[in-house]
Amino acid sequence: MCQSNTLQGPELHSGKWLQFPQLALRRRLGQLTCMSRPALKLRSWPLTILYYLLPFGALKPLTRVGWRPMSRVSLYKSVPTRLLSRAWGRLNSVELPNWLRKPVLSLYIWTFGVNMKEAAVEDLHHYRNLSEFFRRKLKPQARPICGIHSMISPSDGKILSFGQVKNCEVEQVKGITYSLESFLGPHANTENADVKPASCPDSFQKQLVTQENNELYHCVIYLAPGDYHCFHSPTDWTVSHRRHFPGSLMSVNPGVARWIKELFCHNERVVLSGCWKHGFFSLTAVGAQNVGSIRIYFDQDLRTNSPRYSKGSYNDFSFVTNNNKEGIPMRKGEHLGEFNLGSTIVLIFEAPKDFIFYLKPGQKIRFGEALGSL
Structure with a gap:
């Protein structure tokens, strides 16, 4: 059975x-x-x-x-953020009918808390698409430049971290660090010279410090979608070199920055480096999800989030030429570039040991306000 x-x-x-x-x-x-x-x-x-x-x-x-x-x-x-960001950029560039501009832009203003009273043009019908609205300019008196202190905030945003660079590690957000050499790439002044690569973590950091009794400092500013998206020169300095890292375009929201180690080293970024009166100075514009464009006003050759560039490489350009042996001089507060939507600015610079930041972690800051001084 x-x-x-x-x-x-x-x-x-x-x-x-x-x-x-x-x-x-x-x-x-x-x-x-x-x-x-x-x-x-x-x-x-x-x-x-x-x-x-x-x-x-x-x-x-x-x-x-x-x-x-x-x-x-x-x-x-594994999400194709570069492709999605390019598609988002094209969508943002589509011209809106005149009758649709105010409802669409008003929704964005309400969602992200945009203060249109500061905008140079308050009439929403003036902005033909979302991209133009993201890159809106401010009234001249909206951001007074602090003339007392040697360094000002280059943009509106939120302070994620600041302080001295230690052991060649930079703080992404509190408790999460990334490699200084991975972020900046090989030293521009010694890359092609007969200089041996850094053999220990501190070697690369010491190469950047040019003067005795100086330290290396950093400051990270996160730009939210509702912030003013242009960035300016934080001090008087000279830009001698540009390095463009094609990469991912993941969100740089502080929550994601705590989640993904070395996020800023994975994302597409443009490193401007040179010197100020105290030595080495660099400003890095870090791209993010839906930020398909990082524009530097004096660099017409720069193309970000382009399919012709592969991730894992970098492209260098020198502003030091026979006609201009020093580079591009920038004055404090001068227009430097812009994002299409929000992202992050990272300052890494050399200064004497008595340099003081006038900041608190997590505070909101606006372009032109004091960042630090001696």
Whole structure:
């Protein structure tokens, strides 16, 4: 007499019903492991999204037969943010009908708390598209320049971190650091010279400090979507070199900056370096999600978020020429560049040990206000 193998009663609720497809699942997972890395990521990506989105751990049984979801960080890094940002940039450039401009821009103003009383042009019908509105200019008296202190804030934003650079590590947000050399790349003045690469963490930092009794300092300013998106020269200095790092365009929101280590080193960025009266000085504009454009006013050759540039490389340009042996002089408060939407400014500079920041972590700051002084 044949015996039935059908599960009944408590056995049905004990999870034994999952034993039947395990062999087939293991075979299928074995096929996945033979795939190339890009193909495996492509096949695993939708399943991982469902794993994190579906309630009650619906896909957890798959982990019992050998499948492992991508981490949330890896999943986010695999999103084609460069392509999406280019598409967003094209969408922002579409001219809005005159009757639609005020409703669309009013919604943006309400969502992000934009103060239109400071705008040079308050009439919303003047802005043909979202891109023009993002890059709006301010009234001349809206941001008075502090003339007492040697350094001012180059933009509106929120102070994420500031202080001395120690052990060649820069603070991204409180408690999260990244490598100074990874962020800036090889020293522009010694890259092609007969100088040996830095053999210890402090060597690269010491190469940047040109004067005795000086220290290296940093300051990170996050620009929110509702902020004024132009940035200016924080002090009197000379720009001698530009380095463009094509890269990802992940969000630089402080929450994401705490989540992803070395976020600023992964993202696309433009490093302007040179010197001020105390030695080395650099200003870096870091791109972000939906920020398909970083523009430097005096650099007409710069093209950011372009398909022709591959991630993991960098492109150098020197402003020191036979006709201009010093570089591009910048005055404190002078227009320097602009973002298309919000992002981050990172200052890394050399100064005497008695340099003092007039800042608090997390404070809101506006362009022209005091950043620090001797």
